[in-house]
Amino acid sequence: xxxxxxxxxxxxxxxxxxxxxxxxxxxxxxxxxxxxxxxxxxxxxxxxxxxxxxxxxxxxxxxxxxxxxxxxxxxxxxxxxxxxxxxxxxxxxxxxxxxxxxxxxxxxxxxxxxxxxxxxxxxxxxxxxxxxxxxxxxxxxxxxxxxxxxxxxxxxxxxxxxxxxxxxxxxxxxxxxxxxxxxxxxxxxxxxxxxxxxxxxxxxxxxxxxxxxxxxxxxxxxxxxxxxxxxxxxxxxxxxxxxxxxxxxxxxxxxxxxxxxxxxxxxxxxxxxxxxxxxxxxxxxxxxxxxxxxxxxxxxxxxxxxxxxxxxxxxxxxxxxxxxxxxxxxxxxxxxxxxxxxxxxxxxxxxxxxxxxxxxxxxxxxxxxxxxxxxxxxxxxxxxxxxxxxxxxxxxxxxxxxxxxxxxxxxxxxxxxxxxxxxxxxxxxxxxxx
Amino acid sequence: xxxxxxxxxxxxxxxxxxxxxxxxxxxxxxxxxxxxxxxxxxxxxxxxxxxxxxxxxxxxxxxxxxxxxxxxxxxxxxxxxxxxxxxxxxxxxxxxxxxxxxxxxxxxxxxxxxxxxxxxxxxxxxxxxxxxxxxxxxxxxxxxxxxxxxxxxxxxxxxxxxxxxxxxxxxxxxxxxxxxxxxxxxxxxxxxxxxxxxxxxxxxxxxxxxxxxxxxxxxxxxxxxxxxxxxxxxxxxxxxxxxxxxxxxxxxxxxxxxxxxxxxxxxxxxxxxxxxxxxxxxxxxxxxxxxxxxxxxxxxxxxxxxxxxxxxxxxxxxxx
Numbered sequence: 177x178x179x180x181x182x183x184x185x186x187x188x189x190x191x192x193x194x195x196x197x198x199x200x201x202x203x204x205x206x207x208x209x210x211x212x213x214x215x216x217x218x219x220x221x222x223x224x225x226x227x228x229x230x231x232x233x234x235x236x237x238x239x240x241x242x243x244x245x246x247x248x249x250x251x252x253x254x255x256x257x258x259x260x261x262x263x264x265x266x267x268x269x270x271x272x273x274x275x276x277x278x279x280x281x282x283x284x285x286x287x288x289x290x291x292x293x294x295x296x297x298x299x300x301x302x303x304x305x306x307x308x309x310x311x312x313x314x315x316x317x318x319x320x321x322x323x324x325x326x327x328x329x330x331x332x333x334x335x336x337x338x339x340x341x342x343x344x345x346x347x348x349x350x351x352x353x354x355x356x357x358x359x360x361x362x363x364x365x366x367x368x369x370x371x372x373x374x375x376x377x378x379x380x381x382x383x384x385x386x387x388x389x390x391x392x393x394x395x396x397x398x399x400x401x402x403x404x405x406x407x408x409x410x411x412x413x414x415x416x417x418x419x420x421x422x423x424x425x426x427x428x429x430x431x432x433x434x435x436x437x438x439x440x441x442x443x444x445x446x447x448x449x450x451x452x453x454x455x456x457x458x459x460x461x462x463x464x465x466x467x468x469x470x471x472x473x474x475x476x477x478x479x480x481x482x483x484x485x486x487x488x489x490x491x492x493x494x495x496x497x498x499x500x501x502x503x504x505x506x507x508x509x510x511x512x513x514x515x516x517x518x519x520x521x522x523x524x525x526x527x528x529x530x531x532x533x534x535x536x537x538x539x540x541x542x543x544x545x546x547x548x549x550x551x552x553x554x555x556x557x558x559x560x561x562x563x564x565x566x567x568x569x570x571x572x573x574x575x576x577x578x579x580x581x582x583x584x585x586x587x588x589x590x591x592x593x594x595x596x597x598x599x600x601x602x603x604x605x606x607x608x609x610x
Numbered sequence: 611x612x613x614x615x616x617x618x619x620x621x622x623x624x625x626x627x628x629x630x631x632x633x634x635x636x637x638x639x640x641x642x643x644x645x646x647x648x649x650x651x652x653x654x655x656x657x658x659x660x661x662x663x664x665x666x667x668x669x670x671x672x673x674x675x676x677x678x679x680x681x682x683x684x685x686x687x688x689x690x691x692x693x694x695x696x697x698x699x700x701x702x703x704x705x706x707x708x709x710x711x712x713x714x715x716x717x718x719x720x721x722x723x724x725x726x727x728x729x730x731x732x733x734x735x736x737x738x739x740x741x742x743x744x745x746x747x748x749x750x751x752x753x754x755x756x757x758x759x760x761x762x763x764x765x766x767x768x769x770x771x772x773x774x775x776x777x778x779x780x781x782x783x784x785x786x787x788x789x790x791x792x793x794x795x796x797x798x799x800x801x802x803x804x805x806x807x808x809x810x811x812x813x814x815x816x817x818x819x820x821x822x823x824x825x826x827x828x829x830x831x832x833x834x835x836x837x838x839x840x841x842x843x844x845x846x847x848x849x850x851x852x853x854x855x856x857x858x859x860x861x862x863x864x865x866x867x868x869x870x871x872x873x874x875x876x877x878x879x880x881x882x883x884x885x886x887x888x889x890x891x892x893x894x895x896x897x898x899x900x901x902x903x904x905x906x907x908x909x910x911x912x913x914x915x916x917x918x919x920x921x922x923x924x925x926x927x928x929x930x
């Protein structure tokens with residue numbers, strides 16, 4: 177309760193007394209221990225990074241790996257001297273993958289933990305629900321969400337997505353390969369809520385630009401636990417079945433899809449790895465996926481052309497060659513998303529160093545410094561690959577991979593370029609006041 | 611004069627509101643922010659308590675009314691550019707209409723059937739918000755535009771980005787709600803609700819139209835819940851389907867049971883306890899919901915009628 181009663185009506189008077197006492201104390205301390213003065217003035221006050229984490233709720237499997245990745249990154253940054261000579265402290269709060277709790281966590285970071293930034297959110301509804309609070313509390317908020325919401329201009333100047341490409345860009349970059357190699361007549365199966373709508377809206381546009389068409393859109397309600405009744409809606413002339421589902425129903429979905437097609441000739445199948453992040457491809461129900469294709473941002477299974485940066489990243493976070501935890505081969509990572517936590521922390525570090533960040537009073541400088549960034553070359557700090565960053569829309573653009581399921585593992589068959597995923601910006605956050 | 615039970619209870623309720631006002635001067639920024647949220651959710655619980663605590667009708671679908679006000683306030687602002695006060699009044703009116711319609715249908719059932727019907731209506735509303743995502747923003751939701759972060763009433767400007775402004779608006783709404791509910795439950799209407807709760811057949815036999823009595827409870831309950839939803843959307847500038855989910859129906863029930871059903875201040879107390887338990891334990895353990903659950907079980911063991919309900923039964927019979 178003591179922290180509740182930390183203000184009173186006579187605050188000004190008390191503040192003056194405190195300042196007088198503080199100044200006297202510091203002057204005396206300086207006589208005896210100069211290092212103590214540095215400590216008091218905060219020169220080694222840690223940079224506090226508030227991590228808004230999906231520890232519970234539908235995003236928990238992602239949250240577990242986001243936390244491990246963030247912890248490994250902070251550990252590395254601290255080993256190398258921290259940010260502006262100050263250690264980084266990661267303060268984690270569970271948002272329950274819930275937008276209401278997410279907004280509360282942002283308030284807690286800004287006013288109780290007094291973090292310098294908030295960071296690490298994945299699920300779109302949590303990002304969108306939290307962003308008004310981050311903007312009004314003027315807390316720079318770096319999300320690792322993949323949604324198009326940041327680049328769309330729906331949020332505010334304090335929200336950034338510099339470490340992972342958005343879904344719209346991913347689809348634009350992959351549509352040409354899909355149209356050329358898998359087919360142009362597509363049926364889409366997607367969750368009947370916002371996450372699915374990004375796919376519905378932007379993939380249908382992207383495939384149309386390649387001369388293709390979406391024959392049927394099959395939205396699946398979020399409460400659905402059996403999918404058999406949806407499959408007869410798939411038109412016979414479908415060449416590509418595009419699927420993206422998230423949650424515990426995915427295994428049932430794949431199993432029932434396999435039962436539906438049986439030994440009949442099936443269309444080519446393209447899916448988003450989001451469906452199977454943290455799921456082992458050797459799971460018996462997933463045999464039907466052999467020969468199908470998936471989008472991956474960062475290949476889960478080590479590829480023949482593995483970079484030294486991927487190797488280093490795996491070593492630091494504790495991921496083996498199959499994308500599982502080095503401590504438990506059944507604990508599969510969310511490899512196509514979690515690299516964003518690693519890269520985003522290094523971007524925060526870079527921006528803080530550019531503006532000489534010293535504390536919350538520099539938050540607006542930090543925003544402008546982040547906006548001034550333009551590219552992140554492939555490196556140890558950016559192991560997924562090179563990216564360019566558009567400060568106007570607060571969004572980065574990187575390479576993507578299309579992988580084929582072979583022998584219960586994913587092998588990359590195509591890699592896009594950054595330019596493949598570029599689109600015309602639809603907003604300019606720089607026009608918003610700080 | 612203070613020994614008069616009626617005066618004591620009036621004093622208690624006014625003091626509770628006054629306490630929250632004075633408390634604002636010593637609150638830290640963080641607690642000011644979360645108590646603002648708690649006060650709005652308390653209005654929701656207060657509304658739920660009218661139906662459950664006083665009229666004895668256990669609804670599992672009150673998220674519908676909360677969401678009704680939530681969307682009725684947020685959508686006209688987002689799509690039509692309405693001003694905040696109009697949107698708020700509109701949301702309250704819509705909530706009252708919806709509560710009347712739902713009540714007219716659901717109150718034809720009793721007991722478990724009533725619970726199921728209200729739950730079904732609520733689920734329909736939730737899925738509707740997802741289905742019409744082009745309008746509602748669905749699961750991702752919508753951020754309210756900049757113009758909705760301030761408003762003017764008779765020349766006075768209110769800045770909704772200011773934590774202090776939000777706190778005092780929430781306190782004002784809560785105080786009005788507390789005093790209104792207090793007046794209702796201490797008047798003839800409140801006695802009719804309790805009569806229906808205790809023995810509906812006997813009340814009907816005495817010549818009362820119990821359907822109408824319950825419908826009034828439903829309308830007041832739904833309107834208060836909708837008002838809370840509207841205030842929540844406007845204060846925090848976000849609307850999304852999560853707020854229509856069953857979790858919010860259960861939250862209102864939990865707040866009421868924990869604080870004490872059938873007491874005016876009980877649901878408010880329950881909201882505070884629940885909120886702070888989750889906030890406290892989440893700092894120390896990932897199993898914070900488990901820890902909160904254990905505490906709730908212990909509380910219910912020692913306070914079977916809720917905290918205030920048990921205190922009322924044992925010592926403070928005058929609490930309404």
